[in-house]
Structure formats: C-alpha cells, structure tokens
Amino acid sequence: MTLLQPTENHYEVLGLPPTCTPSDIRKAYQTIESSHSASKLSKPNLPSNPFRTEIITAMEAYVALIDPKSRAAYDKTLLANEERGSGQEEARKTKKPTSNNPKVLKLAEVMSEVTADMEDLAVDMIRLAGKTIKLAVNIAKLSVCVTIELVLSSLAIGTYLLRGIRGLL
Secondary structure, eight states: OOOOOTTOOHHHHHTOOTTOOHHHHHHHHHHHHHTSOHHHHTOTTOSSOHHHHHHHHHHHHHHHHHSHHHHHHHHHHHHHHHHHOHHHHHHHHHOOOOOOOHHHHHHHHHHHHHHHHHHHHHHHHHHHHHHHHHHHHHHHHHHHHHHHHHHHHHHHHHHHHHHHHHHHO
16 A cells, blocks of 8 residues: 655655665655654544554655665556656546446545545554554563573572581581
8 A cells, every 4th residue: 555646755744855875865754753742643533643644654655765665666657657758647647437326436535534444554563563663662671680680599599508608617
C-alpha cells in the first residue's frame, strides 16, 4: 500500500535531491518523525488524519531509499517513468472516477474508512514495535543485573566458605 500522490516521489517526500546520501535520508526522516508528536497522531475519529498519512508516507520513502538495492530499483523505476513522458502522467492526474450510483458512493465511503483504519493500524504497529524494542532492552538490562547479582552472591558464598575452611586449618 502506498500513500504517495501521483506527482510525489520518495525524494520529494523527504525533501531531498536524488543525489542524497543515506545519512541525509536518515536525518530527513528523523526530522519528519520528530515533528509529528503523539498527540497529533492519536486524534480519534478522524477519517483521514493528515499527520498519520504524512508519517506513513515518510516511512515508506525512508524504507525505499535507505536500502541500496531498493533505492537502485526505485531510481530505475523513476527514470523509466520520466522517460515515458509527462503526457501519461497528466492524463492519469485528470482522470477521476465519478458516479452518482449509491452503491459506488457507499463503496468509496467504506474504502475510505478501511484506508483510515489501515493507517491507524500502521501507526499502532510502529508504536508497538518501538515498545517491543524498549521491552527487549529492559529485559536485557535485567538479565545483566541478575547475572551480576548471581556472580556477587557466588563470590560472597565462596569468600564465606574460604574463611570457614581457613578456620578449620
């Protein structure tokens, strides 16, 4: 699923030129991500929250451009689209489906709701992944603390036993 508009490309989403470095891509994505606070992202009952759409679009751009292989494939596709000319792009932009059929209108409404729900789910999944990583880090820290406690306890017991043995000698 892509949220890019027909005229946008991943470089434009991140505000970068095609000659940018992976470091530039990372910084641009982090800037966009940090500018979208949790309060903006979690507004309930909005059929299409522009902040969610923006962060998801930026995430798609980041994922496509940060990996050298996917970036090369994307650049190749972008170049091929540019070579085909803007005539097809103009036709695609101006062609908008219209209908007065109630079933079609209802379907469009349902599809809009599903899209909004999918955007909500994507944002929730991103947050869950972040929390999962934090949990894993905390578990690792706890494991280190427990290991240190066990080592210190073993040393204390060993010291106690040595003193007892020395007392017997």
